[in-house]
Amino acid sequence: MDSAMDHLYNVSSYVEVQFDFMPENVAVVFLFAALSYMVILFCNLTLIITIxxxxxxxxxxxxxxxNLPINDLIGSSALFPQMLREILANSRMIEFxxxxxxxxxIHIYAAGATVILTAMAYDRYIAICHPLKYNTVMTPAYIMRTVTAVWLSSLILIGVLFxxxxxxxxxRSRITQVYCDNPSLLSLVCASTAVNNIYGLLISAVSQTIAIGMILYTYLWILVTCFRSKRSDTKAKAMQTCATHLIVFLMLECLGLFTIISYRIRDISPQLRKLFGLSTLIFPPTLNPIIYGLKTKEIREKLLQFVRRKVLPCK
Incomplete structure (x- = not known):
């Protein structure tokens, strides 16, 4: 009787995540996670403060x-503090x-990143393909509405999901991931999850179709405009900006797509699924601020000015 009650308590109150590293590797894993989180915090906060x-x-x-570094901080802060606490406490249990x-x-981060990058692609489309209309279209009020729509749509879609x-x-109380996400939590359910699966696939398909369609449309016209332009400096600047944006978008899309597919294929290695999931939460938040900080001329110049003035003052 007591055993049954204990089991019921654990199922209702705790979830067990799955770490597969050896005890002698605990220090290495903790150090890697801590350093990764510190790099993500430093790079994204630097970009936020600079802007x-x-x-x-x-x-x-x-x-x-x-909005991109803010979103990256949401995703990484959802993952790393909890993971570091579990490693330090030598515990695999997390309260439900x-x-x-x-x-x-974590899902807010995933949804937000796609919508933000799509909004940024539209901004580049107006700036390059319709430069005379840019100040008329991209007004402060329009930017405020866009930012509000980005976060509100993510909150509503993910809120309904949960x-x-x-x-x-x-x-059940055991998941096969090292962190909690919707597919892992659904694996704990002992009832039909058909509605959840349909809704999850629907919002993923619709959001990805809109995002990829918008990206393809805007970049097609950007490429056409660049090739038609007779000014080589304008063409080079536009191509550099678009290449930066496209690299970030493709990296996020590929990692996210692999993660989603890994949950749908039963025979896939759990280790590979964990690798895809962790990569989605580590690489984009780390590389995004570095890519945009180095490739965006205005931001790069402001960072260099700050370093020369504050970090390396003239003697």
């Missing part, structure tokens, strides 16, 4: 870009509300 503190960067492109919270913000999840009873 916020420099009024010359308060342009539509940079204001939209500002904390697990749901972690999963919610409302559908929380209505279902659970009879």
């Amino acid at each position: 916020v503190l420099n009024k010359s960067l308060h342009q539509p492109m940079h204001l939209l870009l500002l 509300p904390a697990c749901v919270t972690q999963a919610f913000f 409302i559908l999840l929380l209505r279902l009873p659970r009879c």
Whole structure:
């Protein structure tokens, strides 16, 4: 009787995540996770502070870009603090509300990144293909509405996803991931998940179709405009900006797509699934601020000015 009650308590209150490293590798794993999180915090906060503190960067492109490091911090902060706590405590158990919270913000990060990059692609399309209309279209009010729509759409779509999840009873407590996400939490359910699966696939398909369609449309016209342009400097600047954006988008899409597919293929290695999932939460938040900081001329110049003035002052 006591054993049954203990089992019921554990199922209802805790989720067990799965770490597969040996005890002698704990220090290495902890050090790697801590350093990764520190790099992500430093790079993204540097980009945020640079844009916020420099009024010359308060342009539509940079204001939209500002949302990307904020979103990256949401995703990485959902993952790393909880992971580091579990490693330090030598515990694989996480309270169910904390697990749901972690999963919610990880999915907010995934949804937000796609929408933000799509909004940034539209901004580049207007700037390059319709430069005379840019100041008329990309007004402060329009940017505010766009940013609001980005976050509100992510919150609503992911909020419904988790409302559908929380209505279902659970009879298991072990997941095969190192962190909590919606597919892992659905594996704990002992009822039909058809509605959840349909809704999850629907919002993924619709959002990806819109994002990829918008990206393809805008970049096709950007390429056409660049090749028609007789000014080599304009063509080179446009191509550099678009190449940067496209690299970030393709990296996120490939990692996200591999992660989604890995959950749908039963025979795929759990280790490979973990690798894809962790890569999606580590590489984009690390590389995004570095790519945009180095490739965006205005941001690069402001960072260099700050380093010369504050870090390497003249003697």
